[in-house]
Amino acid sequence: MNGVRARLMSTLAGQLGNPHGVLGKGVAFMLNRGNKRAIEAAVTAAAITEGETAADLGFGGGAGLSLLLARVGTDGIVHGVELSPDMLARARSGYPRDLASGRLRLAEGSLTALPLDDDSLDAAITVNTIYFVPDLDAVCAELARVVRPGGRVVIGIGDPDTMAKMPFTPYGFILRPVADVIAALGKSGCPVDHQELPNPPIPHHLLIATKRS
Known part of the structure; x- marks a missing residue:
């Protein structure tokens, strides 16, 4: 039984990091529903205004788009960058008019190799993504690269102590202290405003970084 449970949790963790296939469709729905409040809060915290250029990096089920x-x-x-080809295909089928008009631009990429120009964004959000990337400094440096001076990056993460109690996080999740993420953003030239979001069953932290001018 323990072996079966381990395989199930490992499969779930893998899907959360890279939704794909038949299971990925269900995971996309679960991501949109489970992350809704955190994504909405991240968008609000990014303080995006009309006419700006923004991005959801690792958009998963696409709720943020x-x-x-x-x-x-x-x-x-709006730029959407996603590692999963299946989630990209899902977004392409869901936003045909916005893609045709150029308002929405989708691309495959990772948080350490974003297919975006330097200083090309006014704001970016990335929610529940950095658990799956080993090199946090590289992520923060890349986020700082693509946001213009004075621009905003919002990283949303589940509370690491609460996340550590979840049955799937031992299978590939990297749970970092919030202070470590703040320090990495600061090292990349982005001072951080830290907000906490009570979001049962997992409280979230919003790290609102502003790139130095």
């Missing part, structure tokens, strides 16, 4: 599109308005641009 519609929120960002509403924020930037008809003259703004």
